[in-house]
Structure formats: C-alpha cells, structure tokens
Amino acid sequence: MSDSSKQATSQSYSVAITGSGGSGAVTTGRILLEAAAQCGFQGLMTRSAGPQIRGGESAAMVRFSQDPVECMGDEYDLLVGLDWRNIERFADELPLSDKSLILSDPAAGEVPALLRSNGADILEVPFKKFASGLPGGRLNMVALGATALVCGLDLKALETSVKAILGNKGEEVVESALLAARLGYNHDHRPRITLEAPGKPADHWSITGNQACGVGALRGGTRFVAAYPITPASEILEWLAPRLEKLGGSLLQAEDELASINMIIGASFGGVPSLTATSGPGLSLMVEGLGLALVSETPVTVVNVMRGGPSTGIPTKSEQSDLNIAIYGLHGDAPHLVLAPLSIRDCVFTTQWAVQLAEHLQTVALVLSDQSLGQSQAIVEAPPQRELSLARKVEATPDAEYQRYAITPDNVSAMSLPGTAGGMYTADGLEHNPRGTPSSMAVDHRTQLNKRLHKLEDFDFGEDWADVEGDGRRCIITWGSSTGAVKEVAGWLWAQGSSIKIISLRLLAPLQHDRLKELLKDMEKVLVVEQNHAGQLFHYLHAEGVLPVSAESLAQPGPLPLRPGRILRALGGGG
Amino acid sequence: MTVPALKAKDYKSGIKAVWCPGCGHFAVLSALTKAMAHLGLVKEEVAVVSGIGCSSRLPAYIDTYGFHGIHGRALAAASGLKAARPDLTVIVAGGDGDGFSIGGNHFLHACRRNMNMAYIVMDNEVYGMTKGQASPTTLPDWSNSKMTPHGTGIPSFNPAAIALAAGAGFIARGFSGEPSELTRILVEAIEHSGFAFVQVLSGCVTYRPDQKLWKEEVHPSESDLPTDDPVKAAQIIQAGDGKATGVIYAKQFPVWQPENRMDSNLNTIEKEFLL
Ligand SMILES: Cc1ncc(C[n+]2csc(CCOP(=O)(O)OP(=O)(O)O)c2C)c(N)n1
Ligand code: SF4
Numbered sequence: 001m002s003d004s005s006k007q008a009t010s011q012s013y014s015v016a017i018t019g020s021g022g023s024g025a026v027t028t029g030r031i032l033l034e035a036a037a038q039c040g041f042q043g044l045m046t047r048s049a050g051p052q053i054r055g056g057e058s059a060a061m062v063r064f065s066q067d068p069v070e071c072m073g074d075e076y077d078l079l080v081g082l083d084w085r086n087i088e089r090f091a092d093e094l095p096l097s098d099k100s101l102i103l104s105d106p107a108a109g110e111v112p113a114l115l116r117s118n119g120a121d122i123l124e125v126p127f128k129k130f131a132s133g134l135p136g137g138r139l140n141m142v143a144l145g146a147t148a149l150v151c152g153l154d155l156k157a158l159e160t161s162v163k164a165i166l167g168n169k170g171e172e173v174v175e176s177a178l179l180a181a182r183l184g185y186n187h188d189h190r191p192r193i194t195l196e197a198p199g200k201p202a203d204h205w206s207i208t209g210n211q212a213c214g215v216g217a218l219r220g221g222t223r224f225v226a227a228y229p230i231t232p233a234s235e236i237l238e239w240l241a242p243r244l245e246k247l248g249g250s251l252l253q254a255e256d257e258l259a260s261i262n263m264i265i266g267a268s269f270g271g272v273p274s275l276t277a278t279s280g281p282g283l284s285l286m287v288e289g290l291g292l293a294l295v296s297e298t299p300v301t302v303v304n305v306m307r308g309g310p311s312t313g314i315p316t317k318s319e320q321s322d323l324n325i326a327i328y329g330l331h332g333d334a335p336h337l338v339l340a341p342l343s344i345r346d347c348v349f350t351t352q353w354a355v356q357l358a359e360h361l362q363t364v365a366l367v368l369s370d371q372s373l374g375q376s377q378a379i380v381e382a383p384p385q386r387e388l389s390l391a392r393k394v395e396a397t398p399d400a401e402y403q404r405y406a407i408t409p410d411n412v413s414a415m416s417l418p419g420t421a422g423g424m425y426t427a428d429g430l431e432h433n434p435r436g437t438p439s440s441m442a443v444d445h446r447t448q449l450n451k452r453l454h455k456l457e458d459f460d461f462g463e464d465w466a467d468v469e470g471d472g473r474r475c476i477i478t479w480g481s482s483t484g485a486v487k488e489v490a491g492w493l494w495a496q497g498s499s500i501k502i503i504s505l506r507l508l509a510p511l512q513h514d515r516l517k518e519l520l521k522d523m524e525k526v527l528v529v530e531q532n533h534a535g536q537l538f539h540y541l542h543a544e545g546v547l548p549v550s551a552e553s554l555a556q557p558g559p560l561p562l563r564p565g566r567i568l569r570a571l572g573g574g575g
Numbered sequence: 576m577t578v579p580a581l582k583a584k585d586y587k588s589g590i591k592a593v594w595c596p597g598c599g600h601f602a603v604l605s606a607l608t609k610a611m612a613h614l615g616l617v618k619e620e621v622a623v624v625s626g627i628g629c630s631s632r633l634p635a636y637i638d639t640y641g642f643h644g645i646h647g648r649a650l651a652a653a654s655g656l657k658a659a660r661p662d663l664t665v666i667v668a669g670g671d672g673d674g675f676s677i678g679g680n681h682f683l684h685a686c687r688r689n690m691n692m693a694y695i696v697m698d699n700e701v702y703g704m705t706k707g708q709a710s711p712t713t714l715p716d717w718s719n720s721k722m723t724p725h726g727t728g729i730p731s732f733n734p735a736a737i738a739l740a741a742g743a744g745f746i747a748r749g750f751s752g753e754p755s756e757l758t759r760i761l762v763e764a765i766e767h768s769g770f771a772f773v774q775v776l777s778g779c780v781t782y783r784p785d786q787k788l789w790k791e792e793v794h795p796s797e798s799d800l801p802t803d804d805p806v807k808a809a810q811i812i813q814a815g816d817g818k819a820t821g822v823i824y825a826k827q828f829p830v831w832q833p834e835n836r837m838d839s840n841l842n843t844i845e846k847e848f849l850l
Binding site for chain 1: 590638639643654684840841850
C-alpha cells in the first residue's frame with residue numbers, strides 16, 4: 001500500500017470520524033477540531049447521528065483551513081473508522097476519492113467495499129490493541145492521536161485539547177486519554193498534509209451557530225425569552241437561560257409554543273426586548289401570535305432553527321424549507337422582517353440586527369437559521385462588535401394628545417410603556433385607529449395597513465441586506481446556510497481567473513427589489529441555490545419580479561449537505 | 576400634598592362597550608373598577624390583559640394599560656408581562672371559552688406556576704361572541720346551539736376543581752348579579768399574593784336567556800369559607816351545585832417569578848468562546 005503518493009493539496013483538510021454507539025466519534029472530532037484551532041486553523045465540525053435519542057452510531061466531520069471554513073467539502077481527505085458497524089447509514093454522507101485515505105483498525109475487520117470503491121488508500125493502525133494495553137485505554141483516543149499526526153497537528157496542541165475537552169471527566173480519564181493519544185500519534189506513519197499551521201491566534205472563537213444566535217440576541221439587547229424545547233433549537237435556550245439571568249433578564253420555559261410567543265409579546269409590551277427560538281413545528285404554532293405582534297406593533301424576534309420538514313420530518317437534520325411559511329405564513333396582509341444568517345459566525349450579527357430592527361420598526365423579525373449552522377461547531381475569528389443605532393422609540397412623557405398608533409413620517413410611532421403616567425392605551429390585535437381604539441372602518445384599516453407596510457418598505461436597511469461579492473455576467477443568488485458552499489465555488493472560480501458574482505441574501509423580507517434589480521440587470525446567467533425541494537427562494541424571487549426569465553434553480557432538499565461540486569456542475573462546469 | 580383618591584368611574588376609559596344591554600359583563604366591569612378604587616391602584620401601574628370574546632373586550636373599557644390579545648392566550652401574555660415587569664399589577668380577564676377551551680392548557684400551567692396575578696373568568700356557559708355555541712362549562716343537554724343540536728353530550732367542566740387540582744392558591748366564585756360581593760372578592764383576589772382565580776357567573780342575555788334564573792339559583796356558600804385545606808376545598812367544590820359564591824380556598828404558596836440578578840456583563844460572558 002503506498003503511503004507516499006497522496007498528499008492533500010487543497011487549502012483545507014477534511015476528516016470524517018465514524019463509529020457505532022459509545023465509540024466516541026463525536027468526542028474525537030471535538031478534540032481534533034480544538035487541536036486544529038490550537039494550531040491557529042479555522043474550522044468547522046458537523047455531526048451526523050442515527051435516530052437514537054442517546055448513543056447509536058454517529059459521525060463527526062471536521063474540516064480546517066487557514067481561511068474561514070463555512071461548509072463541508074466535496075469529499076473527505078481522511079476517513080477514520082473507529083469500527084465499521086452500521087457504516088452504510090453514513091456512507092452517502094461521506095464521499096471519498098482516490099486521493100482519500102482511510103484510517104482503520106485491522107481488529108475492526110476489512111474496510112467495507114463501498115468505502116474502498118473510489119480507490120482510497122488504507123492505513124492500518126491497531127487502535128484496539130494499543131488501547132487494551134493501557135489502563136482505562138479507549139481506542140478512540142488512539143485513533144485521535146493517529147489522526148492528529150496524519151493531519152500534521154502538533155502533539156502539544158493535541159494534548160492541550162484533550163485536557164480542555166475531557167477536563168471535566170476527571171484526571172484519570174485525561175491521563176489515560178493522553179497516553180492513548182500519544183501511542184496513536186507516535187505510531188509508525190507520517191503526516192499527509194501540506195497546510196502550514198498559522199500558530200495560535202489570540203482572537204479565535206470556538207462556537208456553535210446556536211450559541212452564536214444567543215450571543216447576537218444578547219448583543220441586540222434581548223432580556224426576556226420564553227420558549228418550549230425543540231430540536232435543533234434547544235441549545236439556544238440552554239445557553240441563554242443562565243446568561244440572561246446574569247444580565248438582569250430571564251428565560252421562562254413555556255407550556256407550549258402558543259404560550260411562548262404570547263409570553264414574549266406580553267414582555268415586549270412591558271418594554272423588554274424579547275425573543276423566542278423554535279423549529280418548524282413550533283413556528284407553525286406561533287403564527288397566529290406573530291400576527292398579533294405585528295398588528296399591535298409589539299416588537300418580537302423568533303429564531304427558527306430549520307430542520308427537515310414538513311411535520312415532524314427529519315428533526316435532527318438540516319433543510320432550508322421554512323422560507324415559505326416565514327414569508328407567507330401569516331393570514332391577512334402582514335408585512336414583517338425575515339432574515340437569515342449566512343454562516344455560523346454571522347449568526348451573531350444577523351440575530352443582533354434582527355432584534356434591533358424588530359425593536360426599531362416595532363414589528364416581527366424571523367431569523368431563519370438551520371440545523372447545519374445551529375449544531376455545528378466552528379473555529380472563527382471573533383465576530384466584531386457592531387454598534388447599531390436602532391432602538392425602540394419610546395414616549396416617556398405622553399400628553400393628552402398622545403396616540404399610540406399615530407401616523408409619523410417614518411410610520412413608526414412612539415410606544416408608551418406601562419408605568420408611564422398619561423400614556424395608557426390598550427394594545428390590540430383588532431384593527432384600530434391611531435389612538436388604538438378598535439375600528440372596523442375602511443379608512444382606519446387602510447391607514448394602518450399602509451403604516452405597517454411603509455415603515456418596512458421605506459426603511460433604509462443599508463449595506464447589510466446581502467453580502468455581494470465578485471462581478472461579471474454570471475451570478476449565484478443564495479441565502480442562509482447555503483452561502484458557505486456557494487462562496488467556496490466562487491473562490492475556485494476567482495482563483496482560476498473566471499468571474500462570477502454572488503449575492504447572499506441576509507434580508508429576505510422586505511425584499512430589496514431595487515438593489516437586486518440593479519445587480520441583476522446585465523446578467524447572462526443567474527442561478528438560485530438553496531437547500532429545499534421546491535425552490536422556495538427561486539419562486540419567491542420570481543413572484544417578486546426580480547429574476548430574469550432565464551434564471552435557473554438549484555434546489556436540493558436535506559438532509560444531505562449542499563456540496564460545492566454540485567453547485568459548480570449546476571453552473572455549467574468549471575467556467 | 577395628598578393625591579385625591581380615585582373613584583371607580585375614574586378607572587373607566589369612556590369607550591362605549593360593545594356588549595348587549597343587560598349583559599352580565601357590565602357588572603363585572605363595574606365591580607372591577609370599584610375594587611381598583613378600593614385598593615387605590617395607580618392607574619398606570621396596572622395592566623389588564625385579555626384574549627378574545629365578548630368578555631375579553633374588557634381592557635379597552637378600563638383606563639389603565641391594556642392588552643387585548645388573541646383567543647385563549649391571555650394568561651400567556653400576562654405571564655410574560657409579569658415575568659418581565661414584576662412591578663406591575665396584572666389582572667387577566669376573559670370568558671369560559673377563552674380560558675377553559677382554547678386556552679385550557681395555559682389555565683393549568685398558570686395555576687401551577689403561581690405568578691402574582693388575578694384571573695377573572697366571566698363564565699356564561701356559552702360562546703357569546705360567535706353567537707351561541709356550547710363551551711366547556713355548558714351542561715351536556717343544552718341543545719339550543721345549531722352546532723350541537725342534541726346538546727354536547729359531554730359532561731361540563733368544573734373550573735374550580737381544575738384550578739384546585741392544578742395548584743392554584745386562591746379560588747373564588749362570584750356572580751354578576753351580586754355586585755358588592757363580587758367587588759369584595761375581586762379586592763381579595765388582587766390582594767392575594769400569587770395566582771388568584773375568580774369564576775364569575777356572568778349571564779349572557781342574548782344566547783342564554785335561561786340564565787335569568789341565576790338570580791334565584793345563585794346563593795352564598797353555606798360552608799365555612801375560605802378554607803386553606805385543599806381536601807376540604809375539594810369537598811366543598813365537588814359537593815356544591817356550582818352556584819355557591821364566595822372565596823372558597825385561599826392558601827399561600829411560594830410565588831414564582833424568574834430569577835434575575837445583574838452580576839456580569841456581556842463582555843465577560845463572551846470570553847467563554849475564546850480559545
Ligand atoms: C383562534 C380562534 N378561533 C376562534 C375564534 C372565534 N371566537 C371568538 S370569541 C370565541 C368564543 C368566546 O367565548 P367566551 O370566551 O366564552 O367569551 P364570551 O364571548 O362568551 O364572553 C370564539 C370561538 C377566534 N377569535 N380565534
Ligand atoms: S352575546 Fe352574550 S356575552 Fe356577548 S355581549 Fe351579548 S349578552 Fe354579553
């Protein structure tokens with residue numbers, strides 16, 4: 001078996017670690033990512049699990065690079081098999097090529113044919129044998145050591161990471177893990193990777209998308225959260241609960257999503273910026289409440305971490321299929337904000353922006369994150385602080401003329417908060433006149449419809465509505481988590497000297513028609529890329545009249561990630 | 576300088592009620608404003624929260640902060656408001672359909688959560704606003720609704736029993752036809768520390784004209800009230816005819832309010848992500 005011919009030449013390195021229940025694939029991946037981070041790399045770890053609630057087979061996918069890593073690559077450079085039980089469940093998620101290497105334990109039996117079929121090399125390391133020679137030795141730690149060496153990671157960095165990740169399991173566990181990892185590391189093989197480690201930078205963060213949404217919520221000023229647990233959004237809530245408390249805020253676990261949305265509306269009516277997080281089934285239950293917030297002009301933000309739908313769907317896997325409900329789900333004419341973070345790191349800014357926009361415009365903001373962002377761990381440059389001059393307009397000294405829903409130049413009217421003398425009013429889901437008194441008169445309905453529409457349509461959202469990069473007569477439009485793979489393709493093309501423009505939409509509603517039309521005006525080819533079955537963004541953009549008739553759609557449903565190579569093919573080859 | 580005491584009428588907003596002449600809800604509105612005047616509540620420090628129904632129209636008629644939300648969700652909105660603004664006096668109002676049918680789950684959890692608020696349900700054993708359908712408190716043989724022409728055939732729901740089982744610490748029954756007793760009950764409910772549930776028999780003249788008989792049927796409870804013994808309370812509630820008024824049960828349980836302190840800042844919190 002030639003150990004010498006295949007070197008990773010790309011600018012990133014991708015490793016998949018698989019194993020059956022209890023084999024520790026995810027822990028192994030976490031430590032590997034941390035070790036790469038300690039060497040100064042940026043990186044990403046996604047995970048895939050079987051349907052079991054706890055245990056069961058799982059796979060950890062780690063990719064690292066000197067540059068930001070915002071998606072998984074087309075194939076893995078290294079596949080580590082802690083064992084091969086149930087590997088067929090993952091095989092289609094783990095593409096290999098003849099440049100790949102498979103690290104396997106002879107004791108686990110022969111590498112399954114479906115993995116070997118692409119001509120990957122095999123390197124054998126006796127994980128189990130090494131581990132059994134150590135007190136409390138675990139084979140995944142031997143594999144970790146061997147993997148770290150193949151990846152060219154420094155032993156010191158690996159040791160630091162073992163201590164950091166396993167530290168809370170006690171000294172014995174750490175000691176035995178270190179011994180096992182060193183055995184694997186020092187086994188007779190050599191690095192396969194040419195990436196030069198940048199050295200530990202001071203300002204990298206290790207964070208998941210769900211945590212990043214939590215940070216963004218707090219940066220935006222959120223101080224009250226009510227929510228009902230749901231996969232894959234719960235980590236936002238679990239991260240926020242103890243931290244809100246320390247900032248003088250609170251989180252209330254509601255009895256259901258009908259309660260959570262109405263609770264945050266109540267809290268926001270009281271003047272406290274409020275947010276909830278959920279996933280598709282929960283969002284469906286909240287929709288009536290969103291209309292109430294919108295009509296009563298009570299600011300709220302809902303972070304919807306999308307999973308495979310409809311119905312219970314595929315709760316643990318990612319899909320961008322809630323765009324339709326987010327945009328069109330409310331009854332009545334109900335303009336509101338829909339935003340989507342473009343990466344794990346961007347979950348911080350987009351959530352902050354959403355909360356502050358909702359506050360400033362006194363409306364509903366929906367943030368469409370998804371499982372692939374929410375539950376993946378990333379090593380990224382620290383997200384910069386962004387001071388946004390967006391805040392709720394409050395009437396502190398209302399006089400006798402005060403009108404809660406007064407028509408103003410920007411169509412936002414000052415809100416009087418409970419406790420303020422002279423500003424008493426009843427917030428209502430019923431249509432109302434400017435004073436807030438319920439009204440079924442045509443003139444009041446039209447006036448308030450216009451107010452709610454124009455406060456959004458006429459607002460200048462500035463440059464953050466989309467990330468626009470590149471130029472030329474070809475263009476990809478994408479949104480949310482698909483942005484990572486699209487940017488990777490664009491990077492390839494730019495490196496080859498060919499041109500492409502990419503537009504990654506952070507603000508989906510209100511759609512920035514004029515800006516989009518301007519960008520698309522001379523395009524010869526437009527491809528709309530998203531991870532759902534129906535082409536929801538594609539149809540939305542068409543309905544809004546911004547796409548040329550020749551525009552094409554690449555819509556691929558979950559749960560398989562959208563890979564850069566697939567996008568390149570849809571674009572028509574290498575360009 | 577003393578601020579002149581407010582009278583009951585000072586708590587009325589002046590907006591004309593949409594209710595049918597003779598509707599029981601007028602008396603509830605009037606008893607509530609009397610209770611507020613009696614307690615000397617500062618208007619801007621009160622929020623009255625409701626759902627949807629004829630009864631749920633009440634907040635607009637009171638000159639405090641008000642929140643008229645969506646059907647069944649009044650207790651949820653009120654709980655969020657109270658969690659975020661513990662300084663406010665929160666009063667929740669609604670109907671039997673709003674509170675026990677579409678909002679039933681929130682009723683259970685509000686009872687056990689025991690936040691400091693008063694919940695007034697104007698029970699007319701019918702959906703007034705949607706023109707006369709059966710509610711969870713309608714007797715099974717009431718057949719005057721086109722939607723259930725043979726009656727619901729389903730036993731009615733005893734709100735006081737449910738409240739007790741769900742852990743409420745204050746349970747009372749009042750009657751719109753006995754406004755001064757109702758005012759006293761509402762005063763106690765607002766003063767009670769924790770979740771206070773008041774079922775008010777408040778007749779619907781339009782869809783339940785038969786409730787005119789309540790004048791004769793409703794009576795003060797003969798039991799020694801209130802009790803703080805849940806077993807005794809259960810006996811009183813279950814043995815009664817559902818028409819006995821008074822504060823049935825009053826017991827102090829720990830009041831729930833989310834913890835919050837200010838002992839960190841965001842910069843410190845964000846440091847946890849640094850490698
Ligand atoms: C989600 C939803 N479903 C149904 C309705 C229609 N609806 C309005 S009020 C009401 C029942 C009100 O009955 P109740 O709460 O007993 O109050 P009442 O009118 O008798 O005072 C119904 C079913 C609604 N507004 N919203
Ligand atoms: S329909 Fe019944 S409950 Fe509604 S206002 Fe008329 S009398 Fe009152």
